[in-house]
Amino acid sequence: MRVKVDRDLCIGAASCIALLPEVFELDEAGKAVIKKALGEPSSDWADYKDLPVEAQMILAAAKSCPTNAIIIEDDEGKQIYP
Numbered sequence: 706m707r708v709k710v711d712r713d714l715c716i717g718a719a720s721c722i723a724l725l726p727e728v729f730e731l732d733e734a735g736k737a738v739i740k741k742a743l744g745e746p747s748s749d750w751a752d753y754k755d756l757p758v759e760a761q762m763i764l765a766a767a768k769s770c771p772t773n774a775i776i777i778e779d780d781e782g783k784q785i786y787p
């Protein structure tokens with residue numbers, strides 16, 4: 706499983722951050738980025754194994770996003786949310 710933020714869709718509403726501050730934060734452009742175990746935070750794909758939270762919490766954060774900017778794929782690359 707992996708997750709990314711579509712920066713074109715993200716409006717910086719920060720619902721994801723309110724729900725999951727361990728994973729999401731806003732960058733200087735006001736777009737959500739993902740904090741990974743290693744490396745710089747970015748909006749690009751992050752593997753679940755690099756994130757310190759349960760899969761259901763990431764799904765809940767994705768569902769909280771008003772613009773469906775949080776994209777989740779399974780291990781086969783099939784989009785499972787939104």
Ligand code: SF4
Pocket residue numbers: 710714715716717718719720721722729736737769770771772773774775
């Ligand atoms: S909830 Fe959605 S729109 Fe708001 S900061 Fe997170 S990704 Fe962006």
